Amino acid sequence: MHHPSRMPSARRTRIACLALVVSTALAGCSLTGGGGESDSGPAENKDDSAAVDDNSTGSAPAGNAQSSGEVVLVTHDSFTLPDDVIAGFTDASGYDLTVLPSGDAGAMVNQVVLTEGSPLGDAVFGIDTTFASRALEAGVIAEYTPADLPESASESALPGDGSAYLSPVDVGDVCVNIDDTWFAEEGIDPPQTLADLTDPAYEGLFVTPAASTSSPGLAFLLATIGEFGEDGWADYWRDLVANDVAVTSGWEDAYTVDFTAGGGDGDRPIVLSYASSPPFTIPEEGGEPTTSALMNTCFRSVEYAGVLEGAANPEGAQALVDYLVSEPVQAALPESMYVFPVDDTVELPEAWAEYAQLAQDPIEVDPADIEAHREEWVREWADIATG
Template identity: 35%
Template sequence: MKKINLLTLLIALLLSACTLTAESSPEENQLESGFGDDVILTVMTHDSFALSEKVIELFENESGIKVEFLASGDTGSALNKAILTKEAPLADVFYGVDNTFLSRALAADLFESYAAPGLKNIPEEFKFDPENRALPVDYGDVCINYDKAYFAENDLPLPENFEDLMKPEYAELLVVENPAISSPGLAFLLATVAHFGPDGYLDFWAAMKEGGVSVANSWESAYYTNFSASSGRGPQPMVVSYGTSPAAEVYFAETELSEAPTASILGPDTCFRQVEFIGILTGTQQRAAAERFVDFVLDVDFQEDIPLQMFVYPVNSDAELPEVFLKHAELSDQPATISMDEIAANREVWIQAWTETVLK
């Protein structure tokens, strides 16, 4: 009888051990991952960064790494802060530098190279840095959004291109953002440079100023105060925003909408494609944890969280889009493009010339 009880006890212990192995605790996961609960990774971001709590918890539970996010202003301000503190980094990873500012980050030697395994799932069109210092994460088009109701009620044809915008009946209907301090504002300025060329874009902006174009200091101000289709019910029925903004209008509507109240002008060169990147900051003391986080950012769980958090497209070709994106978000077939080197050489000159033409 004792032998049977002993055998039963041994079997029970073995089954218990198997159960504990299969259902390991977060502490055990941390040990298996090589990270203890004292590992803290700081990620510097722009203010528009957003991620669902469940995705953050997924990473922290799987890796044993605690993540702290350091919001640092818009893209330009955050990048300035990262560069100015390069010798004593405030963070381990930087998320959110886009292709309008990427050359500046690379020239400052801000990032360490990391050929993440997840790059194999990202199309070549998004890979701007052959040294893998800045890895693509998301993309979207900066476009002119328009208020459908305004144009229908006023029986006004939609402008199809930049040349149309220069006509007297359109210029005063548009609000743009200051490219010196706004990322979408800079992207839109670059679209005009791509379309008219470095020798012709200022003629467009001079005509727009004469026609009464409005200038806001931020996207938030332009969209929520000036734009007539937003909650602010402003005076302008056109705004420089994003091709995904119509999807956001539907998603956040207080009452269910079958159709977005806004849409984008998608003519050739009228949109500029922004790509955002992530990089491991030079001098980090948490290199292994930083790599683990970058791997997570490029993987499907993070990538599929991006659309409804930041209303941009994931770069991972395996990530599925939410239904509201499939129905209402828009991408241009012919977005404006300018090489990273050309942006690097001329960005400040173009911004200064714009400022003197439009604001003075």
């Protein structure tokens, strides 16, 4: 995580945890049952003898006293879970967890695809809606489905055969957020829809991370494609540019530097962020959030986990995928990674239950269309946004 430095420390901690990092760092940290971190990279797998049928389905062994060694998880830089939850995996499976951060979702998938046949780890977490089809097309994910996948996870499953390879773990909506306090003080009616953002009334007020360097930025581009169609999204972006939209390299710059409610000295009261962002703007003395998400602008993003094809420890990888969809992890997701669990029986934190919600009718784009046109769309977007 990046840690912004322009806000009071308590609020800075809350805001920093929302960041999606765009770096491609490959430094690993070993998370053992005690939750300790190491500056060294991941050790070589200690359980090379583990074998499993690539087409198996069901839970991997848990609580096996003879299981030993480590499971290497390739994931994005924003992956974090409480120490006791990490320890719970070790207690249940006998494996230590080594986490290998590999940039944001796009950079991580690139690493996974480029190391086909010689994977960086055993399991992967954080492949999102925008990149799932690429990983599946590359054949880098082994077939595996947890036996105890929550029933509600079916609502977030990939279409077709994809659900046999990647299991949904969490759900989040990328949405336009507004600084309610700013609009109230200025006496300006806030925007409600994507189309509103091109209104001259909001000239110079909107900031978004770039589609070419940021996962939420790409999600926002896809939202505009889903909303205005393949024949209309480019004209929409030209209108945004004409209305002085600001484009940053990543979420952190957009939210914590340019956004008026992000803790810095920002001058833009409209920002591309998440449906789960508002609870983290509740003043320290209590009360209601000072920001809100525009639920008509949201793009649904699901994060998936899977076993890497050719994993040195496939049994351990299966046990880890099982654990990621289990109650301890699902309950920890809102406050550790600021996403909604796919298990809808999990009780949400009080502030989330009151102030965070998923869009009832999110904007979606067919994953097959994303895979077929992603690079083309991003190139055209770059020509418009930076040309």
